[in-house]
Amino acid sequence: MLASERQRLICEKLQRDGQVLVSELAVEFHVSDETIRRDINALNDANRLRKVHGGAIPVKDNHPEPSYKVRAVTNRDTKRKLGVYAASLIQDNDSVVFGAGVTTDEILSAIRNVSNVTLLITSVSALTTLLQKQLDGHFTGQIIFLGGQIDPEYSCAMGTMTNQLLETFSVDKCFISATSISCEGVHLYNLDDGIFCETAIRRSAQVYILGESSKFGKKTLYKICDLDAVHHLITDGDIPLTLSMKKALSQAGIQLHVVE
Incomplete structure (x- = not known):
């Protein structure tokens, strides 16, 4: 098992159990205690957990994300613009998974004139929108809701059950x-x-990241991937990218889509 896969499973176990122990992880993954300590050190450095004596506990987020309702009215026009553009990249016969969020909900609201698509979603609000759009003939295909525990603040399903369902798809x-x-x-x-x-990134042939230009050059709690895991980046041109950011995107081979 690769270290990256083992570390992902450690994070999932931490999410599920609230803590992890080096000794138990070593037995579970059939590796040495020292290998697990290296994994925990790497995850600690990436701010994905907090190392404690004998194991690790979750990172406490002192700056929680605003609720869905608050985010829905923040930079609303830009989110809609990015969503409409992203929707135009969905083609007939595509299978597509969507992360939760206001901007990705805007993609789903803008889907039209595509046939035989498979749309995998966790967003509760988007589910109603998609069902109506399908009935109105805006697209044909199937909607797959990746269920699990519903988070009322994020208006979506999330957690171990949701992730396990996603693992069954490519x-x-x-x-x-x-x-x-x-x-x-x-x-x-x-x-x-x-x-x-x-998980979505691992299970997808092409990875599209959406982000308003105001989000560049910043870091928040949880890093989901390095830039070289991304194929396409969709943003607006309101705030120019720094030279260092342009260089990093170019070195990662990312196709940049600037929506004016």
């Missing part, structure tokens, strides 16, 4: 709305959402 594309984007990678606020998006 899709053409994923669309993820980032909280922040730095030269080090793509970041989200929420651990549960982060683990889901990590």
Whole structure:
């Protein structure tokens, strides 16, 4: 098992159990205590957990993300603009998974004139929208709701059950709305959402990240991936990218889509 896969499973176990112990993880993964300590050190350095004596506990987020309702009215026109553009990239016969978020909900609201698509979602609000759009003939295909525990603040399903359902699929594309984007990678606020998006990235042939230009150059709680895991980045041109950010995107081979 690769270290990255083991570390992902450690994060999922931490999410589920509230703590992890080095000795128990070593037995579970059939590796040495020292290997697990290296994993925990790496995750601690990435701010994905907090190392304690004998194991690790979750990172406490002192700056929680605003609720869905608050985010829905923040930069609303820009979110809608990015969503409409992203929706135009969905083609007939595509299978697509969507991370939770206001911007990704805007993609789903803008889907039209595509046939035989498979749309995998966790957003509660988007589910009603998609059902009506399908009945109105805006697209044909199937909607798959990746169920689990519903988080009322994020208006979506998330957690271990949701992630396990996603693991059973391989899709053409994923669309993820980032909280922040730095030269080090793509970041989200929420651990549960982060683990889901990590899974989506692994299960997708093409990875699309959406982020308003105001989100560049910042880091938030949970890094979901390095830049080289991303194929496409969709943003607006309101705030120019720094030279260091442009260089990082270019070195990662990311196709940049600037929506004016």
